[in-house]
Amino acid sequence: MTATFVGMPAFPEAAARALGDTQLRQNLAHATATIRAKRANVVAEVDAWEELRLAGAAIKDNMLRRLDENLVQLEESLTAQGAVVHWARDAAEACRIVAEIAKSHHVDEVVKVKSMATQEISLNEALAEEGIAAWETDLAELIVQLGDDLPSHILVPAIHRNRAEIREIFRERMGSVGRPAPEGLSDVPAELAAAARLHLREKFLKAKMAISGANFAIAETGTLVVVESEGNGRMCLTLPEVLVSVVGIEKVLPTWGDLDVFLQLLPRSSTGERMNPYTSMWSGVTPGDGPQEVHVVLLDNGRTNVLADEVGRQALRCIRCSACLNVCPVYERTGGHAYGSVYPGPIGAILNPLLRGVGVDKQIDSLPYASSLCGACYEVCPVRINIPEVLVDLRAQVVDAHRSQAPKAEAVAMKSTAWIFSDSRRLRLAERGSSIAGAVLGKVSRRKLPGGRGAIGRLPWPGSSWSDARDIPRPPAESFRAWWRRDQSKHEGRADDGRA
Amino acid sequence: MRVALMVTCINDAMFPDTGKAVVALLRRLGVDVDFPEAQTCCAQPMVNTGYLDEAVPVVRNFVKAFDGYDAIVTPSGSCAGSVRHQHSIVAARSKDPALAEAVAATSPKTYELSEFLVDVLGVEDVGAYFPHRVTYHPTCHSLRMLGVGDRPWRLLQAVRGIKLERLPAAEECCGFGGTFAVKNPDTSVAMGSDKARHVRETGAEILVAGDNSCLMHIGGLLSRQRTGVRTMHLAEILASVEEAS
Numbered sequence: 198m199t200a201t202f203v204g205m206p207a208f209p210e211a212a213a214r215a216l217g218d219t220q221l222r223q224n225l226a227h228a229t230a231t232i233r234a235k236r237a238n239v240v241a242e243v244d245a246w247e248e249l250r251l252a253g254a255a256i257k258d259n260m261l262r263r264l265d266e267n268l269v270q271l272e273e274s275l276t277a278q279g280a281v282v283h284w285a286r287d288a289a290e291a292c293r294i295v296a297e298i299a300k301s302h303h304v305d306e307v308v309k310v311k312s313m314a315t316q317e318i319s320l321n322e323a324l325a326e327e328g329i330a331a332w333e334t335d336l337a338e339l340i341v342q343l344g345d346d347l348p349s350h351i352l353v354p355a356i357h358r359n360r361a362e363i364r365e366i367f368r369e370r371m372g373s374v375g376r377p378a379p380e381g382l383s384d385v386p387a388e389l390a391a392a393a394r395l396h397l398r399e400k401f402l403k404a405k406m407a408i409s410g411a412n413f414a415i416a417e418t419g420t421l422v423v424v425e426s427e428g429n430g431r432m433c434l435t436l437p438e439v440l441v442s443v444v445g446i447e448k449v450l451p452t453w454g455d456l457d458v459f460l461q462l463l464p465r466s467s468t469g470e471r472m473n474p475y476t477s478m479w480s481g482v483t484p485g486d487g488p489q490e491v492h493v494v495l496l497d498n499g500r501t502n503v504l505a506d507e508v509g510r511q512a513l514r515c516i517r518c519s520a521c522l523n524v525c526p527v528y529e530r531t532g533g534h535a536y537g538s539v540y541p542g543p544i545g546a547i548l549n550p551l552l553r554g555v556g557v558d559k560q561i562d563s564l565p566y567a568s569s570l571c572g573a574c575y576e577v578c579p580v581r582i583n584i585p586e587v588l589v590d591l592r593a594q595v596v597d598a599h600r601s602q603a604p605k606a607e608a609v610a611m612k613s614t615a616w617i618f619s620d621s622r623r624l625r626l627a628e629r630g631s632s633i634a635g636a637v638l639g640k641v642s643r644r645k646l647p648g649g650r651g652a653i654g655r656l657p658w659p660g661s662s663w664s665d666a667r668d669i670p671r672p673p674a675e676s677f678r679a680w681w682r683r684d685q686s687k688h689e690g691r692a693d694d695g696r697a
Numbered sequence: 698m699r700v701a702l703m704v705t706c707i708n709d710a711m712f713p714d715t716g717k718a719v720v721a722l723l724r725r726l727g728v729d730v731d732f733p734e735a736q737t738c739c740a741q742p743m744v745n746t747g748y749l750d751e752a753v754p755v756v757r758n759f760v761k762a763f764d765g766y767d768a769i770v771t772p773s774g775s776c777a778g779s780v781r782h783q784h785s786i787v788a789a790r791s792k793d794p795a796l797a798e799a800v801a802a803t804s805p806k807t808y809e810l811s812e813f814l815v816d817v818l819g820v821e822d823v824g825a826y827f828p829h830r831v832t833y834h835p836t837c838h839s840l841r842m843l844g845v846g847d848r849p850w851r852l853l854q855a856v857r858g859i860k861l862e863r864l865p866a867a868e869e870c871c872g873f874g875g876t877f878a879v880k881n882p883d884t885s886v887a888m889g890s891d892k893a894r895h896v897r898e899t900g901a902e903i904l905v906a907g908d909n910s911c912l913m914h915i916g917g918l919l920s921r922q923r924t925g926v927r928t929m930h931l932a933e934i935l936a937s938v939e940e941a942s
Contacts, residue, residue, distance in 0.1 A: 216887050568877065571837035576841055589783070591747075612751055618740070648927035662882040677709040677732075
């Protein structure tokens with residue numbers, strides 16, 4: 198399995214490749230438009246939606262302000278309820294903790310509830326290296342896993358696949374890891390779901406250990422919460438003897454009452470439902486009921502770095518709903534793989550650089566630029582993360598990280614443009630130059646824009662990155678400021694210029 | 698009221714007709730608009746590409762050029778957004794309290810054209826005449842950064858002779874995005890192609906918007922595809938009158 202993104206090219210290159218994938222474009226346009234419309238409908242029903250967003254953001258901000266206290270309280274509550282709490286600084290530490298728990302129980306396979314935290318730390322790969330098979334039980338994650346593929350969306354990781362492709366994956370791969378797909382499987386969604394159900398049922402009944410994440414962790418009561426649609430999570434959380442949950446430290450909520458806000462915000466923003474079908478909550482161990490050994494791994498893996506970033510820390514409010522992905526015009530066209538991370542789309546474009554730092558990896562540094570700054574993400578974010586603001590701040594961090602190195606063409610261009618823009622006399626000269634260039638170009642090219650203005654067709658590099666697909670108007674014979682000066686002197690020459 | 702025109706660097710150098718249209722329109726509405734010649738650019742290209750140090754002298758020049766005016770009007774949602782929402786970031790970067798103070802004075806006085814017409818002058822019918830079939834693209838920064846809402850649409854509706862067509866998926870970004878257009882040209886063009894397709898679906902002969910930067914991108918595609926659809930800035934339509942057309 199290759200569920201990591203090591204060696205991915207920078208965004209523009211990866212995006213260019215994805216844009217040429219006709220099937221991908223079709224699948225994404227259809228799927229994102231469907232979820233977008235569902236979300237818009239159920240959000241419009243809630244009169245106090247804006248108040249809910251404000252409340253969600255405020256609860257998260259207050260939590261982050263006292264993160265240390267909240268986490269200590271969470272640990273105390275969990276421990277009091279019979280859970281074992283582990284602290285993991287990074288991915289390697291978290292994976293080691295989980296593998297050791299598995300080995301102490303001599304299990305060689307575990308079932309998994311869909312979890313972004315375990316994807317983030319590449320837990321499946323780490324367990325595989327220890328000889329432990331981790332089976333994804335969420336339908337979309339199963340499709341990705343069986344297809345030896347990478348997730349491309351936070352909520353619907355197989356969004357890049359259509360049902361015909363899913364049928365092929367099931368027919369070809371299910372048999373090699375468990376119960377094969379039924380004979381004569383068609384691509385009717387109900388049949389595909391039934392095939393997954395039969396395949397997974399065997400996994401649920403066999404597994405001694407399950408691994409989950411958590412949507413929320415309540416400090417006050419020591420309760421973990423998992424919100425899901427398919428019931429596979431409920432199976433994993435109740436059937437096995439041992440349950441290990443890997444939880445990002447920003448998932449803590451101070452009180453039980455805080456769920457009131459988030460259980461309204463999350464399903465409507467995420468699946469476009471008023472309420473998600475399954476909400477599982479457990480507080481440590483309940484004797485004689487459910488897993489009798491419960492572990493919670495509290496994961497940092499860069500989150501305290503994010504907390505230290507004054508502008509970027511708002512990203513820790515994220516509840517992984519993926520509303521920002523579904524409205525993003527860039528994501529809709531490139532898909533998730535182009536972002537080179539399990540966190541794609543607008544939130545991925547800020548979260549990955551924030552978690553991992555800028556200035557080291559070209560791919561990471563390209564992510565803050567993978568946006569037209571249109572602001573659609575901010576508009577739908579249920580916890581009001583101002584993603585465009587963070588993107589712009591991260592761009593400055595990327596530029597600053599490279600300031601000591603030899604300047605690249607872009608930096609030289611920006612510096613000279615800024616020099617021209619710092620004094621209007623320099624700009625006047627530059628404009629005069631551009632008018633002359635326009636006049637020269639007008640002699641060699643007769644191309645016209647619709648409406649009759651002279652146009653420039655194709656330019657050599659670097660102008661080609663614009664002109665390969667887009668015509669450019671020819672610079673005018675006279676800039677506005679030159680016209681203004683001429684117009685003013687004309688008026689000054691008359692006693693009464695007749696102006697209203 | 699002392700009103701300054703902030704023409705923007707792209708209009709100054711590439712679309713002077715838009716600036717002239719704003720002057721003609723405002724004069725027609727009785728506003729004696731001034732053009733402070735010291736102005737250059739709002740610094741958005743530097744800020745949005747990450748060059749904050751480089752943006753400092755540009756913002757310094759901006760606040761000096763526009764000092765003392767009661768209102769600053771600009772035919773660009775994006776540049777108005779940059780002045781209102783980003784100049785404070787640049788001022789903070791400069792660590793110069795005097796610049797921060799100057800920015801705090803100029804930023805809130807800066808209006809996008811439709812805001813100035815509807816909110817400050819209180820007019821929706823500017824007396825324009827434009828007998829053409831037109832569709833309107835609400836640019837992202839005017840829509841989501843400034844929140845101009847349907848002000849431009851209301852201004853267009855009051856234009857005599859105009860036939861307005863609703864643009865499908867109007868609120869979706871055209872893919873220009875400043876340096877995004879050249880740093881991620883493939884994605885930018887993919888977004889722009891869908892926008893151009895929607896424009897053609899309306900059957901309009903002219904695409905209008907409040908930002909020439911976005912129009913240069915969509916218009917560049919419409920031209921390359923030989924659609925025959927032309928682009929025009931909102932100001933140019935609002936400045937059109939019966940005698941002139």
